[in-house]
Amino acid sequence: MFGIGSLRHALLTGALGLALLTTACADNTGSSSSPDGDSSSLQGKTIALVGYGSTNPWGAYFNKVFTERLEPTGVEITDMTTMDPGTQVQKFNQAIAQRPDLVVVSILDTQAMAVPIKKARTAGIPVLAVDGPPDPSVADDVMAVLSDNEKLGEFAAQNIIEGLEAQGRDSGKVIVLTGTKSMLVTQHRMKGFDRVMATAPQYQVVEERDANWDPKLSGDIAQQLLAKYGRDGVQAAYGMADYMALPIVQAAKQAGFPVGGKNGLVVTSSNCFKAGIDAIKAGELYGTATEDPGTIAEQSADYVQRFLGGENPPRTETVKEERVTAANVDQFAEQCSHA
Amino acid sequence: MSTDNGRGTATAPPVQGAGPHPSPSSAGRRPTAFAAGLAVLLLVLVALAVTAPRFATVDNVRAILASTAFVGITAIGATLVMIAGSVVSLATAQTATVVAMLFLATQHLGLGTATLVAVAAGVAVTALQGAVVGYWNANPIVLTIAAGFAIGGGATWFSGGTPVYPRTSAFEVLNSTPLGLPLSVYVLLVTAAVAQWVLSRTTAGRQLYLIGENRPAATAAGLPVGRVTVLAWAFFGACVAMTGIFLASFNTSATVTLGGTLTLDAIAAVLVGGTAIAGGHGSALRTLGGALLISAISDVLLLRGFSTGVQILAKGVLVLAVVITVHVRTTRSRR
Numbered sequence: 001m002f003g004i005g006s007l008r009h010a011l012l013t014g015a016l017g018l019a020l021l022t023t024a025c026a027d028n029t030g031s032s033s034s035p036d037g038d039s040s041s042l043q044g045k046t047i048a049l050v051g052y053g054s055t056n057p058w059g060a061y062f063n064k065v066f067t068e069r070l071e072p073t074g075v076e077i078t079d080m081t082t083m084d085p086g087t088q089v090q091k092f093n094q095a096i097a098q099r100p101d102l103v104v105v106s107i108l109d110t111q112a113m114a115v116p117i118k119k120a121r122t123a124g125i126p127v128l129a130v131d132g133p134p135d136p137s138v139a140d141d142v143m144a145v146l147s148d149n150e151k152l153g154e155f156a157a158q159n160i161i162e163g164l165e166a167q168g169r170d171s172g173k174v175i176v177l178t179g180t181k182s183m184l185v186t187q188h189r190m191k192g193f194d195r196v197m198a199t200a201p202q203y204q205v206v207e208e209r210d211a212n213w214d215p216k217l218s219g220d221i222a223q224q225l226l227a228k229y230g231r232d233g234v235q236a237a238y239g240m241a242d243y244m245a246l247p248i249v250q251a252a253k254q255a256g257f258p259v260g261g262k263n264g265l266v267v268t269s270s271n272c273f274k275a276g277i278d279a280i281k282a283g284e285l286y287g288t289a290t291e292d293p294g295t296i297a298e299q300s301a302d303y304v305q306r307f308l309g310g311e312n313p314p315r316t317e318t319v320k321e322e323r324v325t326a327a328n329v330d331q332f333a334e335q336c337s338h339a
Numbered sequence: 340m341s342t343d344n345g346r347g348t349a350t351a352p353p354v355q356g357a358g359p360h361p362s363p364s365s366a367g368r369r370p371t372a373f374a375a376g377l378a379v380l381l382l383v384l385v386a387l388a389v390t391a392p393r394f395a396t397v398d399n400v401r402a403i404l405a406s407t408a409f410v411g412i413t414a415i416g417a418t419l420v421m422i423a424g425s426v427v428s429l430a431t432a433q434t435a436t437v438v439a440m441l442f443l444a445t446q447h448l449g450l451g452t453a454t455l456v457a458v459a460a461g462v463a464v465t466a467l468q469g470a471v472v473g474y475w476n477a478n479p480i481v482l483t484i485a486a487g488f489a490i491g492g493g494a495t496w497f498s499g500g501t502p503v504y505p506r507t508s509a510f511e512v513l514n515s516t517p518l519g520l521p522l523s524v525y526v527l528l529v530t531a532a533v534a535q536w537v538l539s540r541t542t543a544g545r546q547l548y549l550i551g552e553n554r555p556a557a558t559a560a561g562l563p564v565g566r567v568t569v570l571a572w573a574f575f576g577a578c579v580a581m582t583g584i585f586l587a588s589f590n591t592s593a594t595v596t597l598g599g600t601l602t603l604d605a606i607a608a609v610l611v612g613g614t615a616i617a618g619g620h621g622s623a624l625r626t627l628g629g630a631l632l633i634s635a636i637s638d639v640l641l642l643r644g645f646s647t648g649v650q651i652l653a654k655g656v657l658v659l660a661v662v663i664t665v666h667v668r669t670t671r672s673r674r
Contacts, residue, residue: 053500054495054499054500055491055495055500055595055596056500056594056595056596057500057501057502057594057595059500060499060500060501061500061501063500064499083596209641209646209647210646210647210648211647212647214599214600215590215594215597215599216409216586216590216597216598216599216600216601217599217600217647219406219589219590220406220637221641221647223402223405223406224399224402224403224406224637224638224641224642225641226398226402227393227396227398227399227401227402227638228392228393228399228641228642229393230393230396230398231398243502243590243592243594246590246591246592247589247590250514250589250590250591251405253514254405254514254516254521255398255401255402256516256519273502273592274502274504274592275502275504275590275591275592278591279591338501339501339502
């Protein structure tokens with residue numbers, strides 16, 4: 001029989017062994033090198049991918065498409081993804097130390113990343129920002145493939161105005177649950193949203209709350225705001241992502257609000273996931289917009305190929321975004337169903 | 340040994356090293372600092388509430404209850420763990436997330452089966468941690484940090500980071516609102532009642548207090564420390580699983596980050612309820628009160644137009660104040 005001490009040692013040894021085995025057997029999807037690919041033009045080139053971590057569904061699909069798209073070129077990608085802003089700064093600095101041919105970054109904290117981007121410039125390492133823009137102070141130091149966040153905000157406002165007008169409402173109150181307000185992505189979406197909402201002053205935004213890209217927090221805030229304004233006090237809601245808009249739908253249903261239809265709450269989002277597409281088909285979500293990870297990953301990979309291949313692509317490219325409603329949901333269902 | 344836990348006096352063999360503790364009624368004829376602080380807090384809250392628009396409406400009360408439910412169910416389970424002296428689990432959100440994924444991924448097996456699978460998974464994963472704490476006296480903070488990484492990593496590996504969607508929508512019944520209240524609110528109330536009954540009316544419940552108060556003494560007295568600790572963690576696991584199931588149903592999909600701030604929210608509710616972080620004191624009903632208080636304060640602040648940041652700040656200040664008060668009270672009572 002083993003004593004407790006022996007058992008502890010056995011467990012510890014087993015855990016270490018398991019960890020080593022896992023490491024040894026793990027499929028290293030983070031780095032790829034495919035000399036047998038259809039193009040070897042980027043053979044020997046290296047990229048540090050300091051993108052969103054794969055714990056985020058958007059980031060997971062972006063990373064997958066981006067990596068798979070570049071794999072045949074022979075470029076070596078080092079996976080340095082994370083969803084923690086502090087860790088991202090550390091990893092970015094590590095990336096600079098490794099001196100890759102290109103750092104690809106999806107910025108989590110624009111201000112915190114300003115100094116590391118300056119360091120990269122000093123070190124002569126090119127940086128490509130994807131999805132969200134960098135801090136304006138370093139905007140000239142990076143290349144960028146950006147989502148059109150102002151357009152996404154405009155689409156959300158168009159959805160709300162169109163939905164309320166279709167219900168024949170001459171007036172209406174709107175609540176907004178935003179992503180993290182300190183992020184430029186959020187600020188740009190609100191800029192576009194406010195610009196379009198200003199064209200329909202009969203519809204008034206009465207609340208704008210920071211829900212921090214958090215579905216649970218979105219549900220809590222929605223429950224409280226719907227209670228605050230009552231059934232006749234709010235007619236439309238904007239949750240910045242589908243996973244924030246759907247908790248609004250659930251909160252409304254649980255509070256006894258009708259959702260969608262001829263007189264229900266008009267709920268919209270501004271970047272699509274499969275659940276949002278299903279909700280549009282069910283008539284519970286008025287609309288959303290693309291900003292799907294697959295499209296921007298494809299465009300970013302294409303940009304990388306052109307840049308590392310010696311071309312001189314435009315300093316900034318913006319991904320074309322599309323508005324999605326019941327009228328065209330089938331057209332975007334596949335594109336929006338990977339995350 | 341008398342235990343100050345708001346559940347009456349426990350009868351147990353005398354345990355060496357466990358000093359006498361005054362019960363709330365015997366702590367002194369004058370109000371304790373905790374009671375005084377709570378009274379002041381409630382007065383401030385009432386003053387803010389009555390002057391806030393639409394606070395005292397049925398819809399708002401329903402919103403407060405609904406926003407309490409998810410965190411409250413987990414917090415009730417966490418209360419037993421904390422009373423048993425196991426401090427806190429820092430793997431709560433990850434466990435709820437994995438349970439939510441399993442629940443949605445098995446919807447095609449039927450709602451009952453999916454629920455059973457999910458609850459069994461939550462209980463198994465959590466009770467295993469409880470066994471390591473209970474039988475081998477592992478540090479629960481270190482253990483659950485490791486468990487949180489392992490569970491979260493496993494969930495990411497399993498899902499590839501992408502959301503898990505159900506094949507059928509049988510789970511929608513869990514979003515129903517009997518008598519106007521979400522089903523999760525009823526589950527919260529039943530969970531609180533069951534937990535309180537276990538703590539105050541069962542041998543295992545009384546042993547939890549004794550173990551939490553002085554584990555070496557409880558061990559020396561022959562109490563089944565390991566078994567009772569595992570039971571507490573298993574109950575906690577069931578509570579986390581229920582939260583995961585309701586979270587999955589509410590959001591209709593599950594991502595790796597679904598649990599969000601559940602871990603710290605649940606700990607906050609337990610602490611605001613006055614449960615001693617060192618163990619040996621506390622009650623499920625007080626935790627229910629703590630969860631309701633946090634929700635009510637968030638609601639009042641929101642109604643009065645304060646930002647999300649201010650709400651989080653207020654929660655932090657409240658937890659800090661209660662922890663300090665409980666610590667001071669506990670320290671004094673042990674002198």
